[in-house]
Amino acid sequence: MTKKEIEAEIAELKSDYVRIQGDLEKATSFGVNTSTGEKQLIEIERQIAELNKKLDEAKKA
Template sequence: MTKKELEDKLDELKSDYVRIQSDLDKLVYVRGRASSAQEQLIRLEEEIAEVYKKLEEFED
């Protein structure tokens, strides 16, 4: 992947993270099933960390 593709992927992941976080807040408020949203957030955090790691390799 190119640096630009990684930056675009990072933007997409961050957008998804914010959306799911908002959904999770709503689920918690109405006492809905939040475990699925929490799992998605954890997965996104891992993907974001991986993209950051790959971006750092471009800096070296």
């Protein structure tokens, strides 16, 4: 994966994160179970952290 590809993937994940976070806020206001959305956010956070490590490695190379 190139540096630009990693940066694009991070940007896409951040966009997904914001969208899901907004959906969760709406669901919470209606009293809907949000555990699935919360799990998705945790997974996105993990993926972003992993890609940030790859990006750091790519910058050092």
